[in-house]
Amino acid sequence: MSSMVQLRNISMNYHSKEGEVAAVSQVDFCVQEGEFISIVGPSGCGKSTLLSIIAGLLPPSSGDVLIGGEVAVKNTSQIGYMFQKDHLFGWRNILNNVLLGLEIKHKKNAHTVAYAHILLEKYGLGDFKKHRPHELSGGMRQRAALIRTLATSPKILLLDEPFSALDYQTRLTVSDEIGAILSAERVTAILVTHDIAEAIALSDRVVVLSNRPATVKNIHTIDICKKEGSRRKSPKFAGYFDKIWEELRQ
Amino acid sequence: MTYSTEHNAYLRQIRHKKILVVACQALILLAFFGLWEIAAHFGWIEAFIFSSPSRMWRMLGIMLANGELFTHIGATATQVVLGFVLGTILGTLIAAMLWWSDFVRKVSAPYLVVFNALPKTALAPIIIVWMGNNPSAILVTALLISVVVTILNMLTGFTQVEQDKIKLTQSFGASKLQTFTKVIFPASIGDLISALKINIGLSFVGVIVGEFLVAGSGLGFLIVYGSQIFRMDMVMLSILILCALAAVFYQIISVIEKRFANWIQ
Numbered sequence: 001m002s003s004m005v006q007l008r009n010i011s012m013n014y015h016s017k018e019g020e021v022a023a024v025s026q027v028d029f030c031v032q033e034g035e036f037i038s039i040v041g042p043s044g045c046g047k048s049t050l051l052s053i054i055a056g057l058l059p060p061s062s063g064d065v066l067i068g069g070e071v072a073v074k075n076t077s078q079i080g081y082m083f084q085k086d087h088l089f090g091w092r093n094i095l096n097n098v099l100l101g102l103e104i105k106h107k108k109n110a111h112t113v114a115y116a117h118i119l120l121e122k123y124g125l126g127d128f129k130k131h132r133p134h135e136l137s138g139g140m141r142q143r144a145a146l147i148r149t150l151a152t153s154p155k156i157l158l159l160d161e162p163f164s165a166l167d168y169q170t171r172l173t174v175s176d177e178i179g180a181i182l183s184a185e186r187v188t189a190i191l192v193t194h195d196i197a198e199a200i201a202l203s204d205r206v207v208v209l210s211n212r213p214a215t216v217k218n219i220h221t222i223d224i225c226k227k228e229g230s231r232r233k234s235p236k237f238a239g240y241f242d243k244i245w246e247e248l249r250q
Numbered sequence: 251m252t253y254s255t256e257h258n259a260y261l262r263q264i265r266h267k268k269i270l271v272v273a274c275q276a277l278i279l280l281a282f283f284g285l286w287e288i289a290a291h292f293g294w295i296e297a298f299i300f301s302s303p304s305r306m307w308r309m310l311g312i313m314l315a316n317g318e319l320f321t322h323i324g325a326t327a328t329q330v331v332l333g334f335v336l337g338t339i340l341g342t343l344i345a346a347m348l349w350w351s352d353f354v355r356k357v358s359a360p361y362l363v364v365f366n367a368l369p370k371t372a373l374a375p376i377i378i379v380w381m382g383n384n385p386s387a388i389l390v391t392a393l394l395i396s397v398v399v400t401i402l403n404m405l406t407g408f409t410q411v412e413q414d415k416i417k418l419t420q421s422f423g424a425s426k427l428q429t430f431t432k433v434i435f436p437a438s439i440g441d442l443i444s445a446l447k448i449n450i451g452l453s454f455v456g457v458i459v460g461e462f463l464v465a466g467s468g469l470g471f472l473i474v475y476g477s478q479i480f481r482m483d484m485v486m487l488s489i490l491i492l493c494a495l496a497a498v499f500y501q502i503i504s505v506i507e508k509r510f511a512n513w514i515q
Contacts, residue, residue: 057420081421083414091436091513104422104432134512152422 003069004188005031005054005156010063011213012049022213023049026063029207029216031156031188036179038191038199041209042248047192050214051158054190055079067156080149080187082162086141088133094144095120095129101152116151123147123181138166139174146178150185157182159191163198175202176230183226196248200224200240201231208247217247301486309483322488325468326457327495329385333392334453334499338446340393341400346430348401349408366402370395371459378463387464392456396449403448407441408434436513443507450499458492469495 012024023046031037041047052058054065056079064071067078080101088097098116102108120126123143133141142162149157162178163171179202182189193199199206200222208217220243224234231237253261283303289295290302297305313319348355374391381387411434419429461470469488476484 052417055421057417079421081418083418085412085414087412087415087418089415089433089436091439100419100432101422104419104424104428132512158421 003030003066004033004035005190006066006069007050007054008063008066010050010053010060010065012046012053012058013061024053024060025213025215027209027214027216029219031190033155033188034186035205036182036189036191036203037205037207038193038203039207039209040193040196040199040244040248041214042211043194045209045212046214047194047209048160050209051081051160051190051192054156055081055158078155080152080154080157082145082149082157082159084161084165086133086138086145088141088144088148090133093130093132094125094136097133097144098148098151101148105152107152112151115153116147119147119150120144123177137170139170139177142166142174143177143181146181150181150187155188157187157189159189159193161193162191164193164195171198179226196241196244197232197237200237200244206240206244208244220244298480299482301482305483306487306490309481309487313484313487319491322467322469322472323491323495325385325465326461326470326492329388329392329457329460329468330450330453330495330499333389333396333456334446334449336389337393337396337449337453338400338442341397341445342404342442344397345401345404345408346435348405349430349434350426355405362398362401366398370398371455374459374463378460383464385465388457388460388468391460392453395456396452399448399452400445403441403445404438407438411437439510439513443503443510446503446506447500450503451496454492454496454499 007027007029010024010027011022014021014023027050029037039047039050049058053060056065088094089100092100095116098120099108099113102112102116117126117129120129123146125140125144125147128136128140128144133144136144145162163175166174175198191199191202203222206220206222208220209215210217220240222231222240224231224236224240286300287303290297290300290305310319348358370391373394374387377390377394378387381390415433415437416429419433424432457468458470458473461468462474465471469492472488473485476482476488
């Protein structure tokens, strides 16, 4: 397996008039192709900063990010981003929201539009293409937001607490759904979350970060078969949960 | 569809309330003009100075007959629409420029604040000197009044778009122009409409002030001219027409507003 994303010695300092804050310090890890990685850490430790750096939206103070073995200079066309809120545009219907990325990348053609339609049909939004976002439930909106990124065929998907704005029940359903979609589409994914259970339920590996400035504390390989339905029911689940929780509290 | 008696009673109650409101509104209007007419008729007020509805009605007849009323209404309406449209477009364009460049925005901030606080009508005489005694001076006055408010309104709208929405387009590799056209501008349509609502009133102010000073036509001219030759019927009639004109324009904008009611959700 080849490394899809490689972080080499990433450090990030924020500057303001009041002074300098080290947000991320010497973070080093790899993500394999097709792997689902979660990053957990105390709130405000610089998790989201790390994602922005990987996406190329924020240049790190030092270190570099390799995408597919090459140093990513500017945002490559291989990255998709998902946010806490769905950020579907109220002035576009679902289909046109999904086509946003293709429009911006000037890749809107018969072929890619057909693919967007296929994704919408496949993931249960086929009947809602002409609907406005506010007519959909929170879960459906988040699914539409995912399809919006998938429509551009990204190799890597960055998820910045994408479920935290949903109510608990929806959150469980949607995180399972999205996990299933991502493994079906074989996308490499990096999820930032503060929900330990969510991280364990979805990921192949969980990266635990320390308090600010964020350093890698530990990386857990989650050895629970994804196929057996909800991982949350597995007897091993609680073991992982306790270990990560213990690390976060230190 | 059939409703329960309770629901029907509820609907009836709403309808009654609405009728009552409209009836009261009509009554106030009627009472106002009625009292005015009676007061003038019995000599409680001097009809020569205060005019009266019947005198205004006669004046309307005369001015309609010789066709000059339409020329004046047309002149004012054209200037208002032009000032309003140009002010909105120009203001939005300048706001877009300020959004584009953080540096220009910071440099221009104090000038904008002062220019906004300044009563623009104070500049009208200068504009007339510079532009000459012609309709374009009126237009520039109207434009000047609405443009600054538009700039400030739209700039607030542009800069208040959620950061993550911008980040979303950037994650697709959007250029700054694409970010503007795909997110910033459409997300600020609500602010544009509130700017329209403010501007229609301001444009009227600008045009009327301009016509006071310059014009040989327009409702503002009629008001000044009428008061100079002591034809108060003409003055009052012009003001009344101005009210009607403002109401029509406001209605048009309300229709546009409704059209965009659930644009952003």
